Amino acid sequence: MKKLRGRFLLLLIVTVVSCILALPSLPGLYQSLPEGVRNIVSHQGLSLGLDLQGGIHLVLEVEEERAVEIAVDRLRKSMEDLLAEKTIAVD
Known part of the structure; x- marks a missing residue:
């Protein structure tokens, strides 16, 4: 049971950290955060790769x-x- 609780806690921590790191990618939500939280979280969002920017064209x-x-x-x-x-x- 302790092992399951530990795994759940680890999953919860990873999920929360992931959400915090993804906040700058959502400008509307990021701007609505208090100033103190915005200072802690990086102001840069996730950088999109070429495939998500539309910079790849592949023909097979x-x-x-x-x-x-x-x-x-x-x-x-x-x-x-x-x-x-x-x-x-x-x-």
Whole structure:
């Protein structure tokens, strides 16, 4: 029971600290805090990465010829296995 209480307390502490550190990222809420609390908490919010700033553009393409080759190879192997299972000779 003590172990569970300790884990809960640790989780509570981490949650409270995380919320305090995230406060500057919410300008409306941050400005409504008392001056003393604002002096303790950093005035800088979380810096957003490129993905959240909209600075990344990623394009993925399929190599169609290679994809068809792989699909045909898989189908051929599947057919060979099925025919071997039914004991039908394959040339």
